[in-house]
Amino acid sequence: MEKSITQKANYYRRKTTNVFMMSLTLLSALVAILPLLFIFYYTISKGISHLNIDFFIKMPTPVGETGGGMANAIIGTLILLGIGGGIGLPIGIMTGTYLSEFGNNKFGFMIRFLTDVLSGVPSIVVGVIAYTLVVIPMKHFSAFAGGVALAILMIPIITRTTEEMIKLVPHSYREAGLALGIPKWKISISIVIRSAWKGIATGILLGLARAAGETAPLLFTALGNRFWSIKIFQPIASLTVYIYEYATAPFTDWNEQAWTASLVLISLISIMSLLFRFITRSKYKNVN
Amino acid sequence: MRYNSEVISNNKEKLNSKKTSRKNNLIKRLLGSRNLGDLIFERLTLLFAVLVFLLIVFMGYEMYTQSKLSISKFGWHFLFNTTWNPVDEVFGAAPAIFGTLVSSFLALLISLPLGLGVAIFLSELSPSWLEKPLSFLTELLAGIPSVVYGLWGIFILVPWLRTVVEPFLMKHYGYLPFFKGVPYGFGMLAAVIILSIMVLPIISSISRDVLKAVPTSQRAAAFALGATKWESTKIVLANARTGILGATMLGMGRAVGETMAVTMVIGNRPMISASLFNPSYTMASVLANEFTEATSDLYLNSLIELALILFIITIIINIAARLLVWSMERKWKKA
Numbered sequence: 001m002e003k004s005i006t007q008k009a010n011y012y013r014r015k016t017t018n019v020f021m022m023s024l025t026l027l028s029a030l031v032a033i034l035p036l037l038f039i040f041y042y043t044i045s046k047g048i049s050h051l052n053i054d055f056f057i058k059m060p061t062p063v064g065e066t067g068g069g070m071a072n073a074i075i076g077t078l079i080l081l082g083i084g085g086g087i088g089l090p091i092g093i094m095t096g097t098y099l100s101e102f103g104n105n106k107f108g109f110m111i112r113f114l115t116d117v118l119s120g121v122p123s124i125v126v127g128v129i130a131y132t133l134v135v136i137p138m139k140h141f142s143a144f145a146g147g148v149a150l151a152i153l154m155i156p157i158i159t160r161t162t163e164e165m166i167k168l169v170p171h172s173y174r175e176a177g178l179a180l181g182i183p184k185w186k187i188s189i190s191i192v193i194r195s196a197w198k199g200i201a202t203g204i205l206l207g208l209a210r211a212a213g214e215t216a217p218l219l220f221t222a223l224g225n226r227f228w229s230i231k232i233f234q235p236i237a238s239l240t241v242y243i244y245e246y247a248t249a250p251f252t253d254w255n256e257q258a259w260t261a262s263l264v265l266i267s268l269i270s271i272m273s274l275l276f277r278f279i280t281r282s283k284y285k286n287v288n
Numbered sequence: 289m290r291y292n293s294e295v296i297s298n299n300k301e302k303l304n305s306k307k308t309s310r311k312n313n314l315i316k317r318l319l320g321s322r323n324l325g326d327l328i329f330e331r332l333t334l335l336f337a338v339l340v341f342l343l344i345v346f347m348g349y350e351m352y353t354q355s356k357l358s359i360s361k362f363g364w365h366f367l368f369n370t371t372w373n374p375v376d377e378v379f380g381a382a383p384a385i386f387g388t389l390v391s392s393f394l395a396l397l398i399s400l401p402l403g404l405g406v407a408i409f410l411s412e413l414s415p416s417w418l419e420k421p422l423s424f425l426t427e428l429l430a431g432i433p434s435v436v437y438g439l440w441g442i443f444i445l446v447p448w449l450r451t452v453v454e455p456f457l458m459k460h461y462g463y464l465p466f467f468k469g470v471p472y473g474f475g476m477l478a479a480v481i482i483l484s485i486m487v488l489p490i491i492s493s494i495s496r497d498v499l500k501a502v503p504t505s506q507r508a509a510a511f512a513l514g515a516t517k518w519e520s521t522k523i524v525l526a527n528a529r530t531g532i533l534g535a536t537m538l539g540m541g542r543a544v545g546e547t548m549a550v551t552m553v554i555g556n557r558p559m560i561s562a563s564l565f566n567p568s569y570t571m572a573s574v575l576a577n578e579f580t581e582a583t584s585d586l587y588l589n590s591l592i593e594l595a596l597i598l599f600i601i602t603i604i605i606n607i608a609a610r611l612l613v614w615s616m617e618r619k620w621k622k623a
Contacts, residue, residue, distance in 0.1 A: 018516035022413055028405025029414075029422060032492060035485045036429045039440050046443075095340050098333035111337045113610060114344050120538070120606035121347070121599060122545020124572045128579070128595040129347050132354045155340060185329035213433030216547035216572070220579040240435050244548060247439045255443065262436045273431050277424065 040266075047263030050256055055264070060226055060242075066253045070261055072228050076143070076237040077212060079230060080222060083147025084211050088154035089204060095155070096162025096200075101188050103163070112163075119156035126152045127217030135221060143229075143236035146222025153214060154207035161203025165196040202276040209272035213265065215240035239265050348599065355593035357586055366593060372558040372569075374578070379590035381597060383558035387568040388598075391476060391550065392543035394564075395483035400536055402484075403491030410492070411499040412507075412521050423493065430489035438552030441482045446473040446553055453477075454565055469565040477564040478553040483546060487539040494538060494613065498531030499524055501617055530619075534612030541605040545598065547572040571598045 054069045061068030095115070099108050130149035135141055169192050177187035193200070215238075218224075223235040224245065230236075239261050246258035352359075358366065358379060369380020406426060410419050450473030457467045502524045510520035525532070555567020556577055571594050582588040 014516050014519070018518040021518040021521075025405040025409035025413060028402045029409040031402060032406045032429070032488055033422075033425055035488075036425055036432075038444070039432060039436065042440060042444055043436065091336050091339060094333050094336035098330075098337040102330050102333065103337075107337070111341060113607075114341055116610050117603055117606045118340070118344055120541045120545075120602055120609075122547065122572060122602055124545065124547040124575050125347075125351075125595050125599045125602070128575065128592060129350060131579070132350050132592065136354075152343070155343075159340070183323040183325050185323070185325040188329060209431065213431070213435070215433065215435040216576055219576055223580070240433060240548075243435045243439060244552070247435075247442055248552065258439055259443075262433075262439055265433060266436060269431055269433065270428070273428070 043259060043262050043266055046256065046259035047261075050260040051263060055257075055260055059228060063251065068257075070237075070239065070242055070257070072225065073237040073239045073242045073261070074264070075230060076222070076225070077239045079143055079232065079236060080146050080150055080218070080238055081208055081211055083144060083232060084150030084154055085204070085208060086151075087147060088151035088158060088207065088211075091151070092155045092158025092207065093162050093200065093204075096159040096203075097166065097188070097193065099159065099163040100166035101192075115156040115159045118152075119160075122216075123149075123153055123214050124216040124219075127219060127221055130217060130221045138233070141221060141223035141235045143222050143232045143234065146218045146236065146238070147232070149217035149221050150211040150214060153217065154211050157207040157210060158203055161206060162196075162200050165199030165203060166192055168199065169195045198279060202279045205272045206276050209269045209276075212272075213240065213269055215244050219244075348596070351592055351596040351599060355589045355596055357589035358593045359589075361586065362590075366590070367597070370560060372574070374581075374587055377584065377586055379587070381571070381594055383560050384569050384571045384574050384594065385597070386560045387476070387554070388544055388570040388572070388601075391479045391483055391554070391568070391570060392540055394476075394480040395487055395543050396536060396540055398480070398484035399488040399491055399539065403488050403535075403539070404495055404532065406488070406492035407495035407499055408521055408525075410496045412517065412524070423496065426489045426492050429485070430493070434486070434546060434548040435552075437482055437486060437549035441478060441549055441553040445481060446478050449473045449478055449481075458565075465562040466564050469561075469563040471565055472555070472567070474553055474555040474567055475565050476554065476568045479550045479568070479570070480564070482549045482553055483543045486546060486549060487543050490542055491535050491539040494535035495528075495532050498528045498535060498613065498616060501531065502527045528616065530612050531616035534609045534616065537605050537609035537612065541602050541609060544605065545572060545602050547576050551576045571595075 054067065056069060056074060057071050058067070058069035059071055060073075095111065099112055102108065103112065126149050129152070130145050134145035134148050138145070173191055173195060174187055177191045178184075182191075218238050218241050222238055222241070224241040225235045225237045243258045243261045243265070246254040246261065249255070362369065362379065366379065366381055367385065368382055369378070370382045371378045371380050372383055373379075410423055414422060450471055454467075454471030454473070454477070458471060461467050506523055506527060507520045510523050515523070550570055551573035554570065554573055556569055556573055557567040558569045558574075559566065561568075575591060575595055575598075578587075579591055582591055
């Protein structure tokens, strides 16, 4: 009789622990979402006031004058992404292709490992490397140096998504090509990569989205520029560096513009990553 | 059929090749049984893969040669010297290394239990209609640029710490050495909180993958013995501990290298103190703050050496983490 009571107590204790621990996990999931909501809420509510057409088409004003925009920074960010993409895309896509088509050996294993390691290198260190590599020999800061830094940051992301997207292509496609007697390289290029192209494109988007949000590697490569400049061997402005400068400056008007710039940047990045999700999901949901 | 005849003809060629000249032999050996286009395609992609490999080796080498001046002048003392004084050209990395390690460690202390909770919720508890949007939201958190976190830190988090949290901690726990000093807002505490938010998505998403890699049969076995959900989760956690350790270290790697958000809230003063209210410095924020101001060669070299140390630390952390996660995944693939 006594035994069954302790058993019952034990049962209830276990039940309670279960409910308690499981609600803790639910709670932590809610707490994890909280900062996201906070950041989105403040960025939108504080950034919206300066969000107008001037922001996109006007130049920054001198200290003390209100108004103005960040046209040069928006163009600058796009140019930096262009340079970074121009260097990083071919390397990333080719390496990813190598890994998926020929990478089932020790060298492929090592490259896969190294790209993972490369993706963990802090962006500021990448900036230092771009500085020693480009800025020191050229003796001045330039958009090109910033582009090199962004390219190094993009490579691991593009490599891994390219590899994964190519691997998603059903093996039967390849076999169909082999059955027709097509050489393997032609199968890789015109059948496999072509079918994976949409996925690879979204990987590129993901890499660009990450690069668009980087500040640290641009601080001493692209440097920043308060004037209109689209020359690639001159310092160039970028949205992220502007946010940093405007946020740490002691002028309220600048601080407010930093929020607006953040809003523009976050919208850009969110759209890119939403596109990535949407395209990859719709394409590969029912394949395999 | 065609494949067979090709193999046969290749074998014949191999037999005949002894008679042909050395040069021909070499071409054959290079080509093997393959199409010339195949070879070119493979070598071309291989070239780019080698390029990535060289890039990483070159990164370390380049930073080493560019920091020779400070390496030869300060030697190992660079790591332990607590003075960072650009005016007198005395450079010691100890305060920055201290700040980096302490801020990352404390951030992990917050985000590990939280991230693990999220991972358990996503992999064990949540219905599938909730899982996808939730994991998407946590990944969105990872996509927010560091500088936006910093902006939020300066204008929302720091004032809140200064007016609410720090006075509260001082009042109730002020006898502890961690909560002494002036509640200024900017300082170690702000950096720790920002870092823990930034590290959370990494830990939660990788832990979730790791937990999901544990075979369902483990849970089924636990349930069959009458275990509750939590008891089966404990078994899953025990199975996944290597992978979770790996996830934690990946989070650590991110925290150690995080630059902008930390630079904007940590106060940027090279000092070692026990109090979380005091300003501090991290290796990354030293670089972000002072790199463009480095006037002398020794100053610049010291900064590059700091970057080299940061590079080495993150590489070691990352290698260890990847090995842990992989060993875990391979274990279950075999099983």
